[in-house]
Amino acid sequence: MAEQIAAVVVASPTRNSARLSTYVSAPKKGQKGERFVAASGINGCIPEVAEKQMRDNRKRWGKNGERVVELPNGGKAVEGEYVQAYHVIQSLARDGVGSLDPENPEDWEKAHGLGVDLAREVAGKNRLATVHTQIDGTTGCIHNHIVIDSIDKSTGRSFDSSRVKHAELVKVHDRMLAGLGYEQVNRYAPPGVAKGAEKTEKSELRTLAKHELWEASGREGEEPFSVAVLKRRIRRTLEEETFTDFESFVDAAREQGVDVQQRGQSGRGVTYAMLRRGAGDEEWREISPSDLRRSSKLGRDFELGAIEKAAERNADLVARREQFDAQLRDGIEASLADIRSVDEGSYRGVLEEKRIVLERESDEWSYGVMDESGPQARMRWRKASLLSNELTQEGAQEFFEINKGRSADHGRLGQDRSAGTGARDFGAVDVIERDQRDAGGADLDGRASRRVAEPDHRDGAGAEDLEGLNAKLSEHRRCAEHARRPHDDGRADRGNSDQQQGGKAPRRKLSEQVRARSARDDERSSRRDEGRGLGD
Structure with missing residues (x-):
């Protein structure tokens, strides 16, 4: 029994073989991975130098002349x-009957062999030709690009274009497949038989090939419609993380070249339109009825339920990232407030204790931390300028200067402590005290039971990880909120002012908080010194 194969062919002439050769072999802008998975030449043609060979052959027979043509946009080009x-x-x-798997290297080899056989059938024995097999196209299907020199290298005769007229080319192609033991099939499930994840139109491969030709020709003329291209654009949109509802999905789809409309009384129907470029124009041309496809005709993966599922996924991602950013910011702020952070080197060390990585590119800082909330742990990075100006390289200098002063005082108080003065640890992270003072003077005498000291800075031990730090900071803030409540009556004027600003008081700058804490510690130190003097 003959092996079934589903394949289509199209062809077109070009007056710019160099551009065509570049298109089939050179990576596209921003492309990841190889442009082609296999390449061959026939009749002495070498893929790496094929364009030079063809140009030399045209020169030999005096058929390498050029002309200047005017483009639809008013520009000029040489061809x-x-x-x-x-x-x-x-x-x-x-997909379907007679398909080849673009993920299977054995199918790449099979497809490439079919391309080489077709090149021999069409080019004959005396024309240079190359075959490049690709899987990076709009739909990801395996396809061959065959470039045939128009000049016979033995006689100098031009190629008979009737051999690549569509009807004739299809006959040659199908006859070749039959000779190789293949049965050419283009069978698709009858409409309405099965509602699959994706449905395929009968002309899908042919219209895709026409779109490929348009791309290869430098996008000359009006962009042709291709349902395969439309589906690929929709898939790319659904893979994006920028939309969280139907309205933002519509905006994201338009960026990809798709117009989206809801339809039906229930609003559950969706109609897509492929936006196409006009001849010589970067603007989208007016949508025609042939550009439209209902989601039910494309398959389940394109219906409203798929859009809603993707929007839900993105909303969850946004929430997780906001939580992640808040935790990261808390860890960075605690590190900046740490008395040991007096320069970039020491600051990096404090960050590392919290499993935060600081990287510098030119004068831009970025913070990274391992995110283990998803199915796979991954390093996530945030630019400092996007988190807060205080967390940038420039903003951190202010903290370093503050901490240098605090460190000097800490050393002096350490000497006092060794002399029996009982000076308090200046390096404590007194989050509750800070929040209580902001709240309007809560009872600070009882704070000792609620405050948490920094790690012992004398030996650098006891560093907290980011998760533990955030848990303690959260507990501190809950305690501070509890401490605020008795003083709410005395803050009525401030509360009214906050309501006028939207009900949320502006967050106090971290540097102001650190300065205030340092000033308070200086004041207490001074009072202790005065008290000791009176005792003498």
Whole structure:
């Protein structure tokens, strides 16, 4: 029994073989991975130098003339005086009967062999030709780009273009497949038989090949419609993380070249339109009825439920990232407030105790920490300028200066402590005291039972990880909130002012908090010194 294969072919001439050769072999802008998975030449053609070989052959036969043409946008371009090459695209289905798997290297090899055989059938024995097999196209199906020199290297005769007219090319292609033991099939499930994740139209491969030709020709003329291109654009939009509801999905889809409309009384229907470029115009042309496809015709993966599921996923991601950023910011702020952070080097050490990495690119700081909240642990990075100006390299200098002063005082008080003065640890992170003072003078005498000291800075031991630090900071803030309540009556004027600003008091700058704490400690130190003097 013959092996089934689903394949289509299209062809077009070009007066710019150099541009075509570059298109089929060179990586696209921003492309990840290889442009092609296999390349071959026939009749002495070498893929790496194919364009030079073809150009030399045209020169030999005096058919390498050029002409200047005016483009639709008013510009000018240089092209060949004669047709320089012919471009044949052979596309093989990736789904359904007779398909080849773009993830399977054995199918790459099979597809490449079919491309080489087709090149021999069309080019004959005396024309240079290359075959490049790719899987990076709009739909990811395996396809061959065949470039055939228009000049016979033995006789100098030009290629008979009737051989690549569509009807004739299809006959040659199907006859070749039959000779190789394949049964050419283009069978699709009858409409309405099964509601699959994705449905395929009968003309999908052919319209995709036409779109590939348009791309390869430098986007000359009006962009052709392709349902495969439309589906690919929708898939790319659904993979994005920028939308969290239907309205923002519509905006994201338009950026990808898709117009989206809800329809039906229940609003559960969705209609997509492929936005196409006009001839010589970067603007989208007016949508025509043939550009439209209902989601039910494309498959389950394109219906409203799929959009809602993706929006839900993105909303969850946004919430997780906000929580992640808040935790990261808390850890960075605690590190900046740490008395040991007196320069970039010491600051990095304090951050590392909290499992936070600081990297510098030029004068821009970025913070990274391992995020283990998802299915896979990964390092996440945030630019300092996006978190807060205080956390940038420039903003941190203020903290370093404050901490240098605090460190000097800490040393002096350490000497006092050794002399029996009982001076308090200046390096304590007194979060509750700070919040209580901001709250309007809560009872500070009882704070000792609620405050948490920093790690002992004399030996650097006891560093807290980011999760533990955040848990303690959260507990401190809950205690501070509890301490605020008896003083709410005395803050009525301030509360009214906050309501006028939207009900949320502005957050006090971290540097102001550290300065205030340092000033309070200086004042207490001074009082202790005065008290000791009176006792003498």
